[in-house]
Amino acid sequence: MTAGLERLKKGKRLASLAGYLGRGISWLRQHQDGIKALFFGTRSSYGLVFTVLLYALLVAIGFVYLYPLLFMLVTSLKSPADLLNPMVQWVPTELYTGNYVKALRVLSYQRTLLSSILVSVAPSIVQAAVCSLVGYGLARYRFWGKRLLFALILATFIIPPQNTVIPQMLTYRRLGLLGNILCLVLPASMGQGFRSAIFILIFYQTFLSLPRVLEEAARLDGASDPMVFLRIAVPAAVPSYIVSFIFSVVWYWNETYLTVTFLEGGIQTLPMQLSRFVQAYENLYPPGMVNIFDRINEAVKLSGTFLNILPLLVMYLLLQKWFVESVERTGIAGE
Amino acid sequence: MSPRRASRLPRVTHRAREALYGYLFVIIWVVGFALFTLAPLAQTFVYSMHHVIVEATGITMQPAGWKNYTRALFTDPTFVQLLIEYAVETLASVPIVLIFSMLIALFLNLKFRLRGVFRTIFFLPVVITSGPVIKELVAQGATTVPQIAQSTMLVEFVEQLPTYLQSPVRYLLTSFILILWFSGVQILIYLASLQKIDRSIYEAAAIDGASAWEAFWKITLPSLSTTNVVVAVYTIITLSHFSENKVVRYIYSQTYVIQGGIGYASAMSFLYFSVLALILLIVYLVLQSRARKVSA
Structure with missing residues (x-):
């Protein structure tokens, strides 16, 4: 009895799920072009996938260029104690200007x-x-x-x-x-x-x-x-x-x-x-x-x-x- | 007034007058070339055929024939080694700089937000790349990505490669960032060329149904073939003249050594120059033949 009810519920749930899916797919079909444009771009815009890729690459390469500068700046502000401390990597414990002096x-x-x-x-x-x-x-x-x-x-x-x-x-x-x-x-x-x-x-x-x-x-x-x-x-x-x-x-x-x-x-x-x-x-x-x-x-x-x-x-x-x-x-x- | 003037200067045609003014504008360069390039170049060649001894009063020279050259090529174990390393590393760096700077220029040629910020970052190397600074940065390990170069997987991988490939691959792994640092001006050159390409060609291609991908291979790349040569030449020259270049440093260190000194350093300079010319020729021929293939 309870098992049958469970099965019925499950079936209903599955059916409604299928219904959602079906509606989702038809919605996707209707807006196919728009979604494609959002991800892959049209003639006038680049699309989400391309934009994300572009920024990711630019940031990565930009980091390659900035890394030595950042490294230089951070290290130059480290006090002798910070230099010896393996825990201190990128954030010095104090702003030490002695090196510059x-x-x-x-x-x-x-x-x-x-x-x-x-x-x-x-x-x-x-x-x-x-x-x-x-x-x-x-x-x-x-x-x-x-x-x-x-x-x-x-x-x-x-x-x-x-x-x-x-x-x-x-x-x-x-x-x-x-x-x-x-x-x-x-x-x-x-x-x-x-x-x-x-x-x-x-x-x-x-x-x-x-x-x-x-x-x-x-x-x-x-x-x-x-x-x-x-x-x-x-x-x-x-x-x-x-x-x-x-x-x-x-x-x-x-x-x-x-x-x-x-x-x-x-x-x-x-x-x-x-x-x-x-x-x-x-x-x-x-x-x-x-x-x-x-x-x-x-x-x-x-x-x-x-x-x-x-x-x-x-x-x-x-x-x-x-x-x-x-x-x-x-x-x-x-x- | 004017007839008298014409009679005084009878045969000065318009063409000759133009040439005369042309020479007036460039004469200063020609004189400078003779004084500051040609004469020292010839003098250096003379030095390379002599043992040169510098004294307080002046210099004395004893003829040495080609001895300085044979010493550099056959006796000195360091020089040839350095020369080969230099040639291999330069040839390995050129394609990387070419592809990388072209890619960056293509990106920067697009329209997107924060373009100005990224431009500012990408041209930073133009300002910073100087011998002592690079040397200091390399010494402090700021130019390598240690985790990558030392990862066991890559070390294993390099060891599996044939011997002649090992040293260039290792060089690329350890100095990859350094190579990118030499791409600043090249990005500018590519960017300038990209902006010269007529937009209407792209529009026509798009109307004919070409994708952006096809447009790149069929329009952008062929338009850049001359620029490739310019960028390649610029890259080779910058890498070869760089004051932290190993060969340059070796020659410099030998200049002030008693044993050999100026004569020996001059001979090495000429050998270095010929290798540089050879590299330029090879790269030029490769790019030229490629350019012809693309346009055909």
């Missing part, structure tokens, strides 16, 4: 920061100016040997610095210029600075894409060629100047091979000082003289590293728009 001293931050700014800004200004001149000549005038010139410009990009640096260094030494900013400004002033080839190609692309009409009109009005360049081409190419300058600053800032070879003993830049961080640290805090907590550790080293990239990071965040947007506009691709 030491790193600032070891890097002699104020002085090296100023010289780093000088070493990257001065050649960059010169480089942008000269490269625009060359790029304009290549883009606007027909003359014999242009293909050869392009090949040579590409060659300057390919030739490793090791193949040209030593004779230059010896020449500067003979002239008594070693350690002087001129060692970097002179080559840049003749289009042979660090990665000048890229900037020439950027300006070549820029001037090629600017309309000639204005320049021809000015020429008809009697303007000379240098005048046309200065008054019409240069103002129209301002975004390219800014992009070139920014990239040039970044690359000169991060360059160490040339700066070490040419400036050693003279100007001391931040990356140069960072590359001898341990040595400088032990000069200031001799390992035998200071207590164990003041010995060099990775937290101090990483705060030095962070101080090294901090100025560029600030510049990047401030000028972000120029990095990304005008690169697209100026066609850095340079085919």
Whole structure:
């Protein structure tokens, strides 16, 4: 009796379940297109599956880029006790600024920061100016040997610095210029600075894409060629100047091979000082003289590293728009 | 006034005048090239054929023929080893950078929320990638994913591979993040090229019933074939000129050694240069033949 009732109930339940399912399926059929669109997208939107995948991938890759920075920042804020404590991974127990105090001293931050700014800004200004001149000549005038010139410009990009640096260094030494900013400004002033080839190609692309009409009109009005360049081409190419300058600053800032070879003993830049961080640290805090907590550790080293990239990071965040947007506009691709 | 001027400069045609101004604009580069690239390059070659001894008063050179080169290639066990490692690692990195930066550029070319934030993150490496910083980060283990590189499964897997594949695979596993860090500018280059592709081609393809997948293979990829070459060349050069590159560091360390010194370092620089040129040539030919196949 009870068993029969149970079976009846079960059957009813099953039937109603089937009913729900049936209704569900018919609802799905009715809205088939809409659901498909929600998950897999239509011509105008990407769909849920794709969007989720996209964000997941972007976040994952973004993490790969941010991980070293986060690691650096967190570790540099750890006190010596936190460093030794295996329980402390990502959240230090206190905000310890001692590492930065030491790193600032070891890097002699104020002085090296100023010289780093000088070493990257001065050649960059010169480089942008000269490269625009060359790029304009290549883009606007027909003359014999242009293909050869392009090949040579590409060659300057390919030739490793090791193949040209030593004779230059010896020449500067003979002239008594070693350690002087001129060692970097002179080559840049003749289009042979660090990665000048890229900037020439950027300006070549820029001037090629600017309309000639204005320049021809000015020429008809009697303007000379240098005048046309200065008054019409240069103002129209301002975004390219800014992009070139920014990239040039970044690359000169991060360059160490040339700066070490040419400036050693003279100007001391931040990356140069960072590359001898341990040595400088032990000069200031001799390992035998200071207590164990003041010995060099990775937290101090990483705060030095962070101080090294901090100025560029600030510049990047401030000028972000120029990095990304005008690169697209100026066609850095340079085919 | 004007007839007199014409008589003074009789045969200056429009074409010649144009060429003259063209040369005026580029002459500074030509002079610079001769002074700061060609002359030092030739001088370095001369050094590489000599024993160079640096003294306080100046330098003295004794002719050495090709001895510096034979020493680098046949006597020095480190140099050839480093050179081979460099070549293998560079060739292994290029496809990864290419595919990765293209993928990121394709993503960033889409329209979605927070695009600006992701862009900011993805171009960070452009700003940060400098020798000492990378060196410090590598030394502190911030550029590897230790759990992945050391997992027993992967170690076993690498050991099963043929010997010639082992070292590149191990390199890729340990420095994967580092390789991605060299993709910043490449993403920019791809992004710029992607934005140059005419939207109307995609619209026409969509009307003809092409899916986004087909449009990528039939329109986007062929349009990027020139860009691939640019990006590959840029990647190879950046990796090869990087101041923490093993070969570069070895050459630098040998420059100031009494035994050999500048002469030996110069010979190694030229050998390095030729390997670099060879790698460029190989990658160029591969990409070029692929580009032809795609367009055919």
